[in-house]
Each structure stands twice: as structure tokens, then as C-alpha cells.
Amino acid sequence: MVKGSQKIFVAVAGNIGTGKTTLSNMLANHFRWDAHFESVSDNPYLSDFYVDMKRWSFPLQIYFMTHRVKSHQNITEGTSSAIQDRTIYEDANIFARNLFEQNLMEERDYHNYLEVYKVVTSTLQAPDLMIYLRKSLPKLKEQIKKRGRDYEQDMPEDYLSNLNRYYDEWIDRYDLGNKLVIESDHLDFVANTQDFDAICQKVVESLDQQDLFLR
Numbered sequence: 752m753v754k755g756s757q758k759i760f761v762a763v764a765g766n767i768g769t770g771k772t773t774l775s776n777m778l779a780n781h782f783r784w785d786a787h788f789e790s791v792s793d794n795p796y797l798s799d800f801y802v803d804m805k806r807w808s809f810p811l812q813i814y815f816m817t818h819r820v821k822s823h824q825n826i827t828e829g830t831s832s833a834i835q836d837r838t839i840y841e842d843a844n845i846f847a848r849n850l851f852e853q854n855l856m857e858e859r860d861y862h863n864y865l866e867v868y869k870v871v872t873s874t875l876q877a878p879d880l881m882i883y884l885r886k887s888l889p890k891l892k893e894q895i896k897k898r899g900r901d902y903e904q905d906m907p908e909d910y911l912s913n914l915n916r917y918y919d920e921w922i923d924r925y926d927l928g929n930k931l932v933i934e935s936d937h938l939d940f941v942a943n944t945q946d947f948d949a950i951c952q953k954v955v956e957s958l959d960q961q962d963l964f965l966r
Contacts, residue, residue, distance in 0.1 A: 757963070758830065759879050760827065760835070761784070761833075761835070761880045762838045763778075765886070766891055766918055767911065768891040768911075769935060770935060771836050774884065775834050775835070779834050781947075782951075783832075784833050786834055786836070787833060787834070804850065812856075815842050819835075823839060838881070839871070839872060840925075841918075842868070843872075844917065845914055845918055847865070877927035881925060881931070882933060883922045884935050885918070886936055887915075887936050888908070929959065930957075938950075
């Protein structure tokens with residue numbers, strides 16, 4: 752959105768198990784924003800992907816791209832402020848890259864995917880604010896075990912570790928709009944009201960449309 756816009760588009764990025772969905776939902780309720788969540792429960796590829804990553808990597812990434820483009824367009828073309836749980840930018844810069852560099856996606860599929868990604872993102876309006884939830888590998892593993900999704904329990908440690916590294920590289924060079932990095936290892940924004948209030952304050956301070964919060 753342009754500076755001075757009457758609506759806000761915030762995105763929440765982060766590795767598997769960082770708490771993106773929970774934070775997105777809490778911020779949506781707090782600020783009365785529409786919420787757009789990542790498709791997990793109805794994803795037809797996800798469980799197969801964790802069993803055989805090389806076989807299902809390309810169709811999975813195409814599925815995610817399609818879903819996120821639709822969500823992104825719904826937000827930018829709508830009239831309400833909104834928050835998006837995970838973005839199309841992460842698909843290419845973190846997940847597809849990781850799959851390719853771990854030899855879990857064929858080179859021709861990877862380059863084909865990137866070409867489609869470039870065409871699609873060239874038409875998209877970037878979020879006003881990109882929030883990056885950063886969490887260490889031990890904390891990620893702890894959270895993944897706690898939430899108990901069967902298909903995530905045998906996820907290779909180097910897979911998660913690489914994702915963390917790619918996320919850090921991506922957010923460092925992210926320049927499509929404002930960004931906010933939240934170190935979340937020692938935060939409990941669900942149980943601790945002060946932690947959540949501090950995040951909300953940082954979100955407001957990171958946005959250009961601060962005048963909207965004064966009304």
C-alpha cells in the first residue's frame with residue numbers, strides 16, 4: 752500500500768514452528784484486521800511431501816504459490832486492512848531454494864518455478880510491513896514436537912537449519928517495504944500479555960500509516 756493509505760497490509764514470515772499462525776491470528780483480532788492463513792489442513796501434497804520430498808517438491812511449491820497469490824491479491828484488491836500468514840516471497844527465496852540446493856528439486860523444475868515466480872511477483876503490490884519471527888533451531892524443534900503434527904515429526908534437522916539460514920539471508924536483503932524482525936526464543940506472546948503488547952507497539956511503530964491508530 753502507498754503511504755497515507757486507509758488500509759494496511761501486514762505479512763508474517765518465519766520458519767516452520769515459529770508461531771506465525773498464532774501471532775497472525777492474535778494481531779488480526781487485536782487490530783481488527785482480516786486474516787489470511789497458510790493452507791495446511793486441506794493441502795493435498797503436504798503429507799506426501801514429508802514422506803518423499805524429491806517426488807513432491809515441485810507440485811507442492813506450485814500449490815503454495817497459487818494459494819498465496821490468491822490471498823495476496825484478495826488483500827491488495829480488497830478494502831480492509833489485512834494480515835497474511837507466510838508470503839509468496841518466502842516460497843522462492845527460502846523453500847524452493849532449499850529444496851533445490853538439497854537436491855530435492857530437479858534443476859529444470861527449479862528454474863521453471865523461478866521464472867513463474869518472477870512473472871507473478873512483478874504484478875504484486877508488496878506488503879506495508881513484513882514481520883519476521885526468528886527462532887533458533889532447538890526452539891523450533893521443541894515447538895514442532897509440542898504441536899504434534901505427525902508428518903512433521905521426522906523432519907530432517909538439516910532441513911530446518913537450512914531454512915533458518917535462508918530466512919536470515921532473505922530478510923537481511925528484503926527491501927520491498929518496511930520490515931520488523933522479532934527475536935522470539937524468549938517470548939511467550941500467547942501466555943504473557945506484556946510480550947504481546949510489546950509486539951503490537953513495535954508493529955505500529957514500524958508502519959507508515961500510524962495516523963490510522965489514533966482514530
